[in-house]
Amino acid sequence: MVTGLLTILSIPSSFGASAAVGLSQTDISPPIQTTTETAMANAEEHKPPARAWHEIVLQTLKSNDIRLVPYVPDRVLTTLIKNIHADPFFTAFPTAREEEAVGIVSGAWMGGKRGAVLMQTSGFATLPNVLASLALPYQIPLIMFVSERGTLGEFNYGQSLVCRTMRPVLDSLAIEHHTMTRLDEMEFIVDRSIKQAIATQAPVALILSPLLTGGKVFTA
């Protein structure tokens, strides 16, 4: 965990992989010996490349044994959904509505299989009833990833309005939620939040900000 964090700490999300410089111990050693420099160069070559946000999500789901991923798609989630489908570790499929996906992962949890739901802001807005009548009272560790529309360059008025309901709904039900804006914090937030949800048998919403994902861009 700590090593993984160090690797990505110095990579701002707006920089390319070429700007990646790790904070490994060799970096602060005196660069006086050729052999050391060679070793450092080799270490640089073998350092894993900077991971995109969706790669961090996928790998953190895996490391927490979360295998079932029902979703209602969103443009920003496209690559994540494609990669989860391509990985036989996961059982991924679309549902017709977000609350249906919540029912599915709740049933799976009670049957011993962990899941997470992927959705968009407007989809989250359909969930208050199922949160208040299933996930919370039955103490289900419902893990939600919400791609955030409606802010930071939204072009659809309806999206911008429904977005304003998301955090008040989460707060009114006292549901843990985090808005992820930075690549360097992401693995920590996702990993710790999943573990806390399971340990405390409580839902959590992980909101993917346009600051992290780039969002959906208005091109007209």
Added chain:
Amino acid sequence: MNNVPTAPTRNTKVMNRFDLTKRLVARLKNEEAVIGGIGNTNFDLWTAGHRPQNFYMLGSMGLAFPIALGAALAQPARRIFAIEGDGSLLMQLGCLTTIAALAPKNLTMIVMDNGMYQITGAQPTPAAAVSDIVAIAAGCGLGQSTWAADEDDFERLIDDALVSGGPTFIAVRIDDKPGAGTTDRDPVQIRQRFMLGLGVRKQI
């Protein structure tokens, strides 16, 4: 049921939910899970005699089949049943397409169709006079979708479902009687007992 003159002629007997629920439970010999939808469907499941593998919904109308689908995906070796009302299913018709696409062989859906919201005052559903739930299910891609003609036919369909190689959908026409009892409304206890019943948790 309903007296709307445009209602199609039915050749299915009008049965009773509690009687059918008892008949279902009596045929379950291998710790099959049963998810009871909100209101009367889970009240009758409870009153038929609690089983550790029963789950009772206290809200989230329409999610009996999705919850059962999740359990079916988690435990493919166990047969999973879900009992849902027709009004509840109308809330979440899209789930039939999800189930048809995934085609879990261990999932059986039972719809108790009285054409009304009995528990709120017996108001008719929008589907009551015009829609055929089995035709909807078949149209969603659930090939094994059937009306039970009478009690014997219902028991035969349950027996078939217990050995089916794909998801099965059974609809029954029922009368307007309320549930035969009331489930103990303790959601944490319901969930914990269900997880014990499915072998996910161990008794301490």
